[in-house]
Structure formats: C-alpha cells, structure tokens
Amino acid sequence: MTYGHVDIIQRVSELFDHVYVAVLRNREKQSFFSIDERLEMLHLSVKELDNVSVESFDGLVVEYARKKGATAIVRGLRAVTDFEYEFKLATMNRNLDPEIETIFMMTSSQYSFLSSSAVKEVASFGGDVSQWVSPEVAKRLYAKYQINERGKQD
Numbered sequence: 001m002t003y004g005h006v007d008i009i010q011r012v013s014e015l016f017d018h019v020y021v022a023v024l025r026n027r028e029k030q031s032f033f034s035i036d037e038r039l040e041m042l043h044l045s046v047k048e049l050d051n052v053s054v055e056s057f058d059g060l061v062v063e064y065a066r067k068k069g070a071t072a073i074v075r076g077l078r079a080v081t082d083f084e085y086e087f088k089l090a091t092m093n094r095n096l097d098p099e100i101e102t103i104f105m106m107t108s109s110q111y112s113f114l115s116s117s118a119v120k121e122v123a124s125f126g127g128d129v130s131q132w133v134s135p136e137v138a139k140r141l142y143a144k145y146q147i148n149e150r151g152k153q154d
Contacts (some may be wrong), residue, residue, distance in 0.1 A: 002119055002132050004111035009078040012105060013049045020068055021046065023056045032120060037140065044136050049140045063098040072101045078112050123147065 013019050025035055035056055042054040057064040057087055075086050080141050090102035114132055125142040130138055
C-alpha cells in the first residue's frame with residue numbers, strides 16, 4: 001500500500017458516495033503480504049475516510065461490483081505503460097457486465113513513478129521508503145526483510 005494507492009482512494013472518495021476498496025483473494029498468486037495483512041494496512045491507511053470500506057473478494061470484480069450495487073470500477077494509472085493492461089481488463093469487464101463502467105484515474109504526478117515492486121526492492125536493501133509508504137507499511141516491510149531501524153539486516 002503506497003501513497004500512490006492512498007492518493008487515488010482519497011480522490012475517488014470525493015467523487016462517489018461510497019467507495020469499496022476491494023482486494024482479490026487470488027489463491028494462485030503468492031503475495032508478499034497475506035490477505036489479512038494487506039486488509040489491515042488498507043484499513044489503517046483509509047481510516048479517516050468515512051465513506052470508504054475495505055474488503056476482500058473471490059471471483060470476478062464485476063460480480064463483486066454487482067453485488068455491492070456499484071456503478072463503476074475505478075482503476076489507478078501511473079503512466080501510459082499501465083494503460084494497455086488496464087484497457088484489456090476494462091474491455092473484458094465491459095463485456096461481462098455492460099452496466100458497470102470502468103473509470104481510469106491518473107495518480108498525482110509525485111507518485112507516477114511509484115510501484116509496490118520498487119518500494120519492496122528499496123526496503124529489501126534497508127533504504128528509506130518513508131516518502132512512499134506510511135510508517136506502518138514501512139515497519140512491516142522492514143520486518144519482512146528482517147531489516148532493523150538502522151537499515152541493517154538483523
């Protein structure tokens with residue numbers, strides 16, 4: 001959960017009455033953090049936003065959106081390189097349920113270069129990630145890599 005994610009969620013929360021931040025439970029993909037850890041970090045990151053709920057789901061995102069009565073799926077984009085992949089997903093979702101729109105939102109320019117992979121790599125070497133993630137996320141990253149507060153491996 002980077003500040004780029006938080007940026008998109010905050011801005012989207014100003015556009016919609018209610019926002020569901022939905023995390024896919026993908027049993028085929030090995031994530032760096034468990035689903036429960038990811039949900040907890042998300043909850044902490046958006047706790048001030050009264051109209052935002054954080055949940056996990058299984059299956060297709062359009063089915064999840066339909067169950068929630070959502071009218072749109074919002075996808076964050078950092079750069080043009082993200083668009084092709086996201087466009088394919090949006091087209092597939094549109095075919096599955098033409099009544100649910102996909103809206104693309106560009107992250108703020110100060111986060112346009114930021115990716116979770118890059119943050120994890122910097123953290124793995126004990127680098128300072130405090131400008132890109134919350135203190136709680138940074139603490140958890142360093143713990144995963146067994147990096148102490150001085151940036152050295154334990």
